[in-house]
Amino acid sequence: MELTGAEILWECLLREGVEVVFGYPGGAILPTYDAMNFYPVRHVLVRHEQGAVHAADGYARASGRVGVAMATSGPGATNMVTGIATAMMDSSPIVCITGQVPTAAIGSDAFQETDVTGITLPITKHNYLVTDVRELAQVVKEAFYIARSGRPGPVLIDLPKDVQIARTEFVYPEGPVELPGYRPRTVIPPEDLERAVELINSARRPIILAGHGVLMSGAMRELREFAERGRIPVAQTLLGLGNFPASHPLCLGMMGMHGEAFVNQAIQEADLLLAFGMRFDDRVTGNVKTYAPKARKIHVDIDPSELNKNVKVDVGIVGDLKAVLQELLPHVEPIDRSAWLEQIDEWRDDTRRRDILNWDGGGKLWGAHVIHDIWRATEGNAIVVTDVGQHQMWEAQYYRHEQPFTLITSGGLGTMGFALPAGIGAKLARPDAEVWVIAGDGGFQMTQAELATAVQERVPIRIAIINNAYLGMVRQWQEFFYEKRYAATPLVNPDFCKLAAAYDIPAFRVTRREEVIPIVEKARQVDGPVLIDFVVEKEDIVYPMVPAGADLHAMIRRPVSEHGQKEVTP
Amino acid sequence: MKHILVARVENKPGVLNRVASLFRRRGFNIDSLTVGETEVPEISRMTIVVDTSRTDATRVVHNLYKLVNVIEVEDITERPSVVRDLVLLKVKADARTRPEIIQLTEVFRGKVVDVAPDSLILELTGEEEKIRSFIEVMRPFGILEMVRTGIVAMTRGSSPNGHVPLRGNGAVV
Numbered sequence: 176m177e178l179t180g181a182e183i184l185w186e187c188l189l190r191e192g193v194e195v196v197f198g199y200p201g202g203a204i205l206p207t208y209d210a211m212n213f214y215p216v217r218h219v220l221v222r223h224e225q226g227a228v229h230a231a232d233g234y235a236r237a238s239g240r241v242g243v244a245m246a247t248s249g250p251g252a253t254n255m256v257t258g259i260a261t262a263m264m265d266s267s268p269i270v271c272i273t274g275q276v277p278t279a280a281i282g283s284d285a286f287q288e289t290d291v292t293g294i295t296l297p298i299t300k301h302n303y304l305v306t307d308v309r310e311l312a313q314v315v316k317e318a319f320y321i322a323r324s325g326r327p328g329p330v331l332i333d334l335p336k337d338v339q340i341a342r343t344e345f346v347y348p349e350g351p352v353e354l355p356g357y358r359p360r361t362v363i364p365p366e367d368l369e370r371a372v373e374l375i376n377s378a379r380r381p382i383i384l385a386g387h388g389v390l391m392s393g394a395m396r397e398l399r400e401f402a403e404r405g406r407i408p409v410a411q412t413l414l415g416l417g418n419f420p421a422s423h424p425l426c427l428g429m430m431g432m433h434g435e436a437f438v439n440q441a442i443q444e445a446d447l448l449l450a451f452g453m454r455f456d457d458r459v460t461g462n463v464k465t466y467a468p469k470a471r472k473i474h475v476d477i478d479p480s481e482l483n484k485n486v487k488v489d490v491g492i493v494g495d496l497k498a499v500l501q502e503l504l505p506h507v508e509p510i511d512r513s514a515w516l517e518q519i520d521e522w523r524d525d526t527r528r529r530d531i532l533n534w535d536g537g538g539k540l541w542g543a544h545v546i547h548d549i550w551r552a553t554e555g556n557a558i559v560v561t562d563v564g565q566h567q568m569w570e571a572q573y574y575r576h577e578q579p580f581t582l583i584t585s586g587g588l589g590t591m592g593f594a595l596p597a598g599i600g601a602k603l604a605r606p607d608a609e610v611w612v613i614a615g616d617g618g619f620q621m622t623q624a625e626l627a628t629a630v631q632e633r634v635p636i637r638i639a640i641i642n643n644a645y646l647g648m649v650r651q652w653q654e655f656f657y658e659k660r661y662a663a664t665p666l667v668n669p670d671f672c673k674l675a676a677a678y679d680i681p682a683f684r685v686t687r688r689e690e691v692i693p694i695v696e697k698a699r700q701v702d703g704p705v706l707i708d709f710v711v712e713k714e715d716i717v718y719p720m721v722p723a724g725a726d727l728h729a730m731i732r733r734p735v736s737e738h739g740q741k742e743v744t745p
Numbered sequence: 746m747k748h749i750l751v752a753r754v755e756n757k758p759g760v761l762n763r764v765a766s767l768f769r770r771r772g773f774n775i776d777s778l779t780v781g782e783t784e785v786p787e788i789s790r791m792t793i794v795v796d797t798s799r800t801d802a803t804r805v806v807h808n809l810y811k812l813v814n815v816i817e818v819e820d821i822t823e824r825p826s827v828v829r830d831l832v833l834l835k836v837k838a839d840a841r842t843r844p845e846i847i848q849l850t851e852v853f854r855g856k857v858v859d860v861a862p863d864s865l866i867l868e869l870t871g872e873e874e875k876i877r878s879f880i881e882v883m884r885p886f887g888i889l890e891m892v893r894t895g896i897v898a899m900t901r902g903s904s905p906n907g908h909v910p911l912r913g914n915g916a917v918v
């Protein structure tokens with residue numbers, strides 16, 4: 176049957192199982208929007224194309240499926256750039272479709288023409304400019320395959336207007352995609368496995384560094400078996416949180432710049448690092464020259480270019496983590512490592528003494544307490560989508576994720592403005608889950624226009640603004656490293672409750688600790704989106720902190736005396 | 746150390762840009778890059794020379810593999826191979842110096858490809874070393890213009906690049 180390019184696009188999207196598309200129309204993509212009327216797809220109209228991409232990203236991270244975003248040429252496409260870069264850094268599988276000026280006009284600086292494939296070349300896993308409608312079906316199929324396979328990532332398809340209009344016989348390319356230059360690896364060299372097993376079974380102080388790759392590969396069960404069998408403690412990266420139950424006795428929690436001190440201490444003292452699906456980001460290692468100096472290192476990652484990139488390793492295994500762990504598991508010997516675990520516990524005690532949770536707050540409202548109470552009220556079962564800044568780190572420290580895929584956050588790029596649109600995407604992907612957006616007062620305002628999207632599309636997300644009237648994380652750096660010269664970090668904010676009211680969104684303001692749980696409970700009952708403005712202490716600090724580039728063990732700790740030692744039981 | 750990488754890539758628009766962009770954004774320095782047709786019309790071949798450590802050369806290879814249009818990459822630095830560069834030199838020449846220049850060019854097995862009243866164009870193909878010494882020999886006469894193609898390379902024997910079986914490390918993600 177002869178179809179137009181636009182129709183072929185929708186036919187192909189349906190065959191990929193696409194149910195929701197996040198987008199914003201415009202001239203160069205109009206034929207595709209017109210054809211959409213005849214296909215059973217839910218289109219979510221965002222208020223800015225960046226929001227469309229974050230929403231597709233949140234959708235992908237919450238569901239494990241490919242998210243789809245759509246925009247027009249020129250400004251529509253360039254507005255997508257931040258979202259695409261965010262997805263690229265966090266290996267999130269999305270497909271972005273942009274309209275383009277007609278092929279005959281390409282290169283002429285036509286109205287709303289930009290070289291989108293050029294602009295997004297370094298921030299996509301791959302991209303396409305389709306100049307012949309006969310190639311379109313194949314391109315769409317390849318795009319989805321590339322986005323979700325191997326190390327996932329964003330793929331962009333630029334579609335000139337005339338290609339959307341042109342007609343051709345529609346033949347769907349059945350069968351698997353075969354690309355001569357793209358072969359996600361499947362074979363694991365046995366000699367690497369042997370060497371790894373040797374190191375694992377002879378280690379006395381091993382530690383697992385569990386990253387995002389555990390989630391992407393679906394290796395949660397294997398990780399747990401591995402840790403339990405070898406009695407090996409598990410530290411997590413920010414994007415790895417949820418890959419191992421927070422309540423598990425072997426779970427140490429987050430490592431790195433704002434990881435707990437005892438976790439970083441354990442890494443520095445370990446004799447073996449088992450890096451599973453993580454990439455030794457500088458926020459995780461601190462100064463690489465002094466990083467884990469006593470440890471041999473085994474690194475398993477699906478992307479060979481990550482091996483030996485930041486940290487030299489003794490054994491590098493390229494492969495899908497789940498498969499690699501399945502190979503390794505039978506050889507992991509149950510070794511008594513209680514001395515090592517006890518040592519870590521001792522360090523952990525010191526961390527506990529400093530924990531802000533052991534302090535009643537002195538009548539003030541602290542960000543960490545808010546997060547802790549949201550965790551209690553939601554019984555740790557919500558999907559939390561955070562923005563970037565102090566509140567993001569408090570979330571990572573105090574919302575204890577039991578389940579995989581329950582923390583969605585911009586880790587690699589650290590994109591402020593991510594939370595609200597990504598939260599909308601996450602909720603649409605998992606309608607039965609409770610979704611909390613936790614944003615700073617700064618970042619929230621970067622994409623707050625998406626409140627209208629949540630209303631128009633009736634997406635019942637719960638929004639918590641951790642309102643400290645500062646670009647808090649930057650203020651913290653200024654406090655520590657620039658002698659409290661607060662250049663451009665104080666914020667004069669709108670009244671967030673009135674703002675919500677303008678969108679017909681019920682809103683609450685919380686200024687005292689004892690109100691947190693009751694108001695959170697109230698918000699949970701609201702049918703539709705709801706917002707809570709948590710007015711917290713302005714000059715709070717995320718402790719502990721490894722200053723950028725410093726040694727991992729050189730942490731700035733919360734002073735023991737700061738809040739006294741008053742014990743409270745939460 | 747100089748590493749010679751041979752990459753077989755899909756002959757499609759924009760592929761050279763993808764490769765060049767990769768080198769730029771990862772901070773890998775290219776000494777030279779040549780690209781041209783191969784025995785298969787859908788495939789082009791790049792010879793890329795990078796001056797880095799062995800670990801970094803491996804990183805370059807792995808990163809090249811991440812490009813969907815790159816079919817195969819091989820570091821042939823340590824394999825027996827034929828490596829060639831071509832130089833065109835325009836050298837100042839008058840009646841007095843012309844015979845000497847021509848004679849020296851012959852010693853290098855180069856060719857005189859253009860003769861003008863006050864200059865000559867010389868062509869020489871060979872390995873880097875040979876080209877460099879040729880340039881040094883000509884410098885005193887006065888080099889007016891120079892152009893080099895950059896290195897092309899091919900491994901010796903009957904398993905030409907591209908037909909070697911893919912090794913484990915040829916993983917693509």
Ligand SMILES: Cc1ncc(C[n+]2csc(CCOP(=O)(O)OP(=O)(O)O)c2C)c(N)n1
Pocket residue numbers: 562563564565566567589590591592614615616617618619641643645646647648649
């Ligand atoms: C788009 C963008 N611009 C700038 C930054 C730099 N930055 C990192 S954290 C931060 C402050 C965030 O402030 P807020 O949203 O109020 O959160 P808080 O740290 O106060 O919790 C800034 C400006 C960024 N990460 N993203």
Ligand SMILES: [Mg+2]
Pocket residue numbers: 564615616617641642643644645646647
């Ligand atoms: Mg703030």
